[in-house]
Amino acid sequence: MHLPESVRNLVLVGFMGSGKSSVGREIARRWGFRFIDTDTAIRQKYKKSIPDIFATFGEPFFRDEENKALQDLQDTNHAVIATGGGIVLQQRNHRLLRSLGVVAWLTANEEVIWERVSRNHNRPLLRTPDPRTTIINLMSTRYPLYSSLADITVETSGLTHQEVADSAIAAIRLWPNRPK
Numbered sequence: 001m002h003l004p005e006s007v008r009n010l011v012l013v014g015f016m017g018s019g020k021s022s023v024g025r026e027i028a029r030r031w032g033f034r035f036i037d038t039d040t041a042i043r044q045k046y047k048k049s050i051p052d053i054f055a056t057f058g059e060p061f062f063r064d065e066e067n068k069a070l071q072d073l074q075d076t077n078h079a080v081i082a083t084g085g086g087i088v089l090q091q092r093n094h095r096l097l098r099s100l101g102v103v104a105w106l107t108a109n110e111e112v113i114w115e116r117v118s119r120n121h122n123r124p125l126l127r128t129p130d131p132r133t134t135i136i137n138l139m140s141t142r143y144p145l146y147s148s149l150a151d152i153t154v155e156t157s158g159l160t161h162q163e164v165a166d167s168a169i170a171a172i173r174l175w176p177n178r179p180k
Contacts, residue, residue, distance in 0.1 A: 009033075009101030010080045010172065013088060013146050015139060016123060017116035018106040019156050019164055020082040026165040028080040037082045038069040050084075051122055063090055070096040085138075088145040097149055102175060104168055105150035107143070110136060112157040151175055 010027060012020040021037055028035035039050055042065045046053055053062050066087045073081060074096070081100060087093050097103055108116070114132055117123055128134045147153070152171040156164045 008077050010168075011097055011100045011103045012080065012082045012106055013097065013103055013149060014085065014106035014156075015108070015113055015142060015146075016085040016126075017113045017120075018085075018108050019161055020085075020106055022161040023106060023156070023164045023168065024080045024082040026161050027168060030165065030169070031078075031080070034076075034079040035082070036073065036076070036079050038066055038073075038087065039082075039084045041069050041072075042066070042084075049122060051127075066090075067093055067096070070100070073100060076100065085142065088142060088149060094149055102151045102172060103149050104172070105146040105153045106156050106164065106168075107146065107153055108155070108157045110139060113139070 010024075010033075012024050014020050024037070025035050027033070042053065042062070043050060045065070048056065050062070053065075063086065066084055067090060070083075070087070070093055073079075083097070087097070114135055117126065117135070118131070123131075126134055152168070152175055154164060154168045154171060159167070
């Protein structure tokens with residue numbers, strides 16, 4: 001099962017812990033597409049972890065690198081592209097994200113996100129005295145942005161990566177025929 005012919009790529013947006021990388025790899029595998037992760041591209045470029053990039057250069061630098069990564073992908077076809085959770089914070093990225101292909105928002109409720117990300121201590125934005133409140137605050141800023149960009153929305157709470165991939169694929173197949 002492939003993307004409709006009118007779709008160049010699948011672009012996954014969503015909060016940290018929503019499953020963009022895992023689900024993206026699964027969909028890319030099923031379709032025989034390349035899998036591209038913008039965070040991985042930035043890590044490889046600087047040979048540093050994301051927390052080290054934040055610590056060394058700061059968040060504004062990292063956000064500029066996200067924009068450059070999107071610009072570098074503009075000629076890409078037949079890829080599933082997972083983006084960093086904060087890529088939607090810059091208006092200049094919105095046009096670039098949409099131009100790459102269908103934008104799918106992988107969403108989950110706060111409880112599920114907390115369960116998923118609290119085990120990972122490599123999240124620079126969660127190195128705060130109260131990471132749970134930080135998540136709630138970040139979600140309140142980012143969720144409206146994800147929603148405004150998304151061609152399709154896929155709920156991931158309580159689902160396996162394979163089930164999320166199934167849901168995303170079903171939504172994408174219907175996407176070109178949805179009412180405007």
